Amino acid sequence: SYITHSLQVEGLRGIVTVPSRLESTALVFTYGVDVFFTRIAPSRTYDSLTEDFSYALLLITIVALVGAIIATWILSEKKELREKWR
Known part of the structure; x- marks a missing residue:
């Protein structure tokens, strides 16, 4: 009754279970x-x-990470340009 939510499957003749592609889940089919x-x-x-x-x-974290990537890229480009002029 746990699986069927307190509903009865009348004239039960068989139960088929197979693993699903989702982690930790299975598909259950009963027939009769x-x-x-x-x-x-x-x-x-x-x-x-x-x-x-x-x-x-989550959105704030993604925006912060993208901002950090852009800032790091800009600083890296500036440092590379400075080193080329030395």
Whole structure:
């Protein structure tokens, strides 16, 4: 009942499970008079973002890293030009 959310699969004749391409998940298909299909994560999904994930902080981090790359590139070009004039 955990997998079927308290629903009964009537006339159950078989259960087929296969691993999915996502980490830590499997696909479950049950059949009989009724059919039921779901994806389960026995160890909970650890490769998914939580609902309180801070997209703003991620964006700020990306912008800061791009800014640092550009600043480093400019300083490197200036240093290289200075050394060529020596």
